Amino acid sequence: MAELHLFGQIEGGSGFSQRRLFCKWGLHAGAAWTLLAGVGAGQTQLDDPQVDDVAHWGHPLDMHLATRGLQGWPKLLLEVWHVDPWGRAGLAGYGVCHVPSAPGCHRVTCVTWRPRGTRGQRLLGTGAPQLRDPQGAVTGAGDRYRLRTESAGTVWLQLGVVTRNMARYGVALR
Template structure:
């Protein structure tokens, strides 16, 4: 009897979110190019507004390190499969990235930050997300040249928000390639046209 009572609130919660608009993101982090050297991996995450809820799937992850033979394109083919429900459009999902380089000794250093909005139109989308890294002061650059490492953000929300980003000195880096399939459901019930 107690098992039935525990299952009831979960069942009611699922039913509530079933009546909401839904977004299903199915795709992959294909890889990266345009970085100074190979041996790259990528940490990624999904940022949502307060009106959004993850129904299924992981909201963050990390790829393997790829050591491309020609050094030009790091291939990850890392899957992304996230099912979301929303009560409103504010806080539309964004994917954010940290591209890391692994050196000869296995140390990882930051090569770039980037983010992109999840497309609002259903279908298959090939995206190129540009990345950047903070360059720091002359002293930090000098130390980084001889000892390795790059300046990193204290607060990672600066990757995908404009708060405090205008004060950063940055350098353009390479691109992260994504292939995303977007499925939208029940948006028409709430008066939102998608095409």
């Protein structure tokens, strides 16, 4: 089997209208992919920037995957959340980034978005609506094209990619 080792970190995020941010993440890949080692989902710690709007997470990522085919190349689903003064978590943004296919070190910028609430929700400040199933952001299934969205902020990742036996299976990655 061909193998992919993904390591690095979720460095942080900025441009969000809220403070006290954390990021939930999950790896999503096609049916031909198997996670051999590491964890496929997690959450960063909460960061409350005091001077600027940059949340620093430095959350490590380390996954080893095997595959029988390249269909469904791995992606990372990022969900940025904020915590209000009463301890309630609210959505700040969703983002999806593809894992780079070329071996080496990569700096990845993931732009996030969130569903735009109705005018009444925005006026009352009841918080941003959330997707019933965030996996739909990765797969593009359903009526996603009907969503009214707005940009939210940016998350930065530093990813290292190591491949093994890809050429044996006829895959030339650059």
